Amino acid sequence: MVKFFQHTFKYEYNWDSVTLAFWLRYPNPFTSHVESVDVIDRYVDPNTGVLRTTRLILKRGVLPKWGKGLMKTPEAYIIEESMVNPKTQTMITLTKNITHARVMQVEEWQTYRVDSNNHEFTQVKTEARIISNLGWGLTDRLEGFGIKKLADSTAKSRKGMSHVLEMIREKQLLRGRGFLTST
């Protein structure tokens, strides 16, 4: 069984800042369940000039109480693939869980582009797909939970990004006024 989720959001920050915030978004006060973030692979494709990155993210406490029996460990490993094209100013990311995939597989795509109406703003499109193969009536419940959780986590990650973006802006302002000389 499969369920879909789609969402579009606009950040009132330019594309450069938003894509930098993507790398800096953990830790932030809205995602305390993120335990670790590591870069597994990263290179610039010499043919396209696109930056490709693979990160491994460890999260704690990903299921509600009634779902705990489904998993031996309450932690989840997430893989995040991304590509950044500075020429077309496009960033595409894919995150999916690699543990507990038998219980529920969540795939989330995000596309970051310069907002067509205001070039100082950034448009983010989120598309997600949830698949689960459990029987016993659990599938519906889990997928329903997955959709709710996705909507929640999308809202949370937006807040987290905004928090990081505000920090970036402050830092840039300070540096612009000569208060800071290095990063």
Place this chain on the structure above:
Amino acid sequence: MSQSIGAQCNDLKKEYDTCFNKWYSEKFLKGDLRPECEELFEKYRACVLNAVKQKQIDKLLVEARKDDPFTSTSGK
């Protein structure tokens, strides 16, 4: 800054992340695609891959990365 999966990799991660963030905002986004921070990355990466192996998720990782998501679903 976020933590590494391996506590022993935290210092290497911090050094690498700092280098990358600077390169990303000051070079890459401005059109200078020449890589930097590679030596730091290799050291940090070796440490992380070791931690991944110890936690026995190395096989899962390989399995999850078998297909290139951006070429198999081009246009997404």
